[in-house]
Amino acid sequence: MITIDSLSKRYGGFLAVDDVTFTARPGRVTGFLGPNGAGKSTTMRVMVGLTPATHGEATINGRRFADLPNPGREVGVLLDASAQHAGRTGRDVLKVAALTMGLPRTRVEESLARVGLTDDEASRRVRDYSLGMRQRLGIAAALLGDPSVLVLDEPANGLDPAGIRWMRDLLRTFADDGGTVLLSSHLLHEIEVIADDLVVIGNGRVVARGTKAELLAAAGTVVRAPDPDALTVALQAAGLSVTRTPDHALHTEASAEMVGRVALSAGIPLLELRASDSAGLEEMFLQLTAASQREGHTEGAAA
Numbered sequence: 001m002i003t004i005d006s007l008s009k010r011y012g013g014f015l016a017v018d019d020v021t022f023t024a025r026p027g028r029v030t031g032f033l034g035p036n037g038a039g040k041s042t043t044m045r046v047m048v049g050l051t052p053a054t055h056g057e058a059t060i061n062g063r064r065f066a067d068l069p070n071p072g073r074e075v076g077v078l079l080d081a082s083a084q085h086a087g088r089t090g091r092d093v094l095k096v097a098a099l100t101m102g103l104p105r106t107r108v109e110e111s112l113a114r115v116g117l118t119d120d121e122a123s124r125r126v127r128d129y130s131l132g133m134r135q136r137l138g139i140a141a142a143l144l145g146d147p148s149v150l151v152l153d154e155p156a157n158g159l160d161p162a163g164i165r166w167m168r169d170l171l172r173t174f175a176d177d178g179g180t181v182l183l184s185s186h187l188l189h190e191i192e193v194i195a196d197d198l199v200v201i202g203n204g205r206v207v208a209r210g211t212k213a214e215l216l217a218a219a220g221t222v223v224r225a226p227d228p229d230a231l232t233v234a235l236q237a238a239g240l241s242v243t244r245t246p247d248h249a250l251h252t253e254a255s256a257e258m259v260g261r262v263a264l265s266a267g268i269p270l271l272e273l274r275a276s277d278s279a280g281l282e283e284m285f286l287q288l289t290a291a292s293q294r295e296g297h298t299e300g301a302a303a
């Protein structure tokens with residue numbers, strides 16, 4: 001379990017992380033989503049003791065990272081896949097990490113196999129690795145100590161489509177086995193396929209958080225009627241704001257149930273009525289994280 005409590009980080013006069021609170025729970029993949037410069041990496045660096053917080057606290061399994069006796073056994077961390085020792089072979093990187101954690105050497109070969117690095121690749125120096133291979137090595141290092149928590153900053157960077165699929169399956173299995181996964185991304189599509197819970201950050205502040213289902217529900221409803229103008233009038237008369245989508249459906253922030261009731265009482269037949277899909281979620285993500293909407297705040301489905 002990861003708990004972030006009123007965390008702020010100030011660099012000089014600049015507030016990079018502003019009063020961030022959320023938890024990442026066992027058995028779930030939590031996506032930490034935000035545009036470039038939103039404060040994801042900074043939050044994660046505080047979490048794993050690389051940067052001191054200005055205010056607030058981050059704990060992993062109830063303790064601050066610095067207070068964990070053997071951190072690698074509790075939390076696997078991948079922040080910057082390029083930060084590995086370039087002159088060492090991939091296998092040596094893992095051997096050193098295993099030694100530091102007091103793990104048997106057999107774990108090195110197990111981890112290499114788990115991330116699909118071949119014997120030949122493991123014997124090459126890291127400076128000759130592709131970005132995707134570095135990510136795999138970084139994930140191998142994170143998994144080495146058999147931790148219950150994973151903290152991964154943009155782990156899909158540099159992976160090809162098959163690699164992304166592989167990582168998704170690995171993280172899903174890790175969470176299904178009871179592990180806690182926190183992974184960041186600036187791409188909604190990358191994260192929404194895998195995440196159970198989402199925390200959206202913009203300009204250092206949490207602007208939305210909840211289960212994926214809650215946030216999808218908060219993204220509104222799409223409705224289609226043979227007479228969209230009549231339906232628009234009825235919805236507006238009920239106090240709901242309505243926009244017309246390019247394919248002549250209507251989008252509203254109200255629930256599908258509410259829209260159905262309005263249409264029924266106005267005697268308007270419907271052709272389609274459904275929760276907004278990921279396009280709606282993306283629209284919400286863009287709006288929430290736009291600099292001008294910095295004050296916007298959504299909690300769970302209560303948008």
Ligand SMILES: Nc1ncnc2c1ncn2[C@@H]1O[C@H](COP(=O)(O)OP(=O)(O)OP(=O)(O)O)[C@@H](O)[C@H]1O
Nearest residue numbers: 011014016034035036037038039040041042043186
């Ligand atoms: N050491 C530092 N000194 C000053 N400002 C910093 C420092 N580290 C980060 N920042 C600033 O804090 C803000 C948040 O940066 P951070 O790297 O946490 O964002 P991010 O969400 O991870 O972005 P990206 O998706 O681009 O990696 C940025 O404006 C960045 O310039």
